[in-house]
Amino acid sequence: MERGDAPVEAEIQVVRLGDVILAGVPGEIFSHIGKRIKDIARPLIGMPVGYSNGYIGYIAPYGA
Numbered sequence: 330m331e332r333g334d335a336p337v338e339a340e341i342q343v344v345r346l347g348d349v350i351l352a353g354v355p356g357e358i359f360s361h362i363g364k365r366i367k368d369i370a371r372p373l374i375g376m377p378v379g380y381s382n383g384y385i386g387y388i389a390p391y392g393a
Contacts, residue, residue: 339385349374353381356388365390 342353350370354362357379367375 337385340382342382345373349376351376351378353378354388355382356380356385358388359390361390362388 339355341355342351344351344353350373352366352370352375354377358377363377366377369375
């Protein structure tokens with residue numbers, strides 16, 4: 330599926346379970362995004378959850 334440079338609208342979920350924050354994203358994220366989710370969640374434990382809420386493909390950081 331060709332999408333070019335056009336933005337794709339997608340929904341994400343963020344759920345907190347005690348000291349753990351789950352960030353559900355609809356695709357396969359690059360490691361940079363996963364690390365950013367973990368950094369933002371501090372001092373809690375941030376866990377990216379891929380392939381949730383459907384699938385829009387690879388999710389790269391802006392400018393990658």
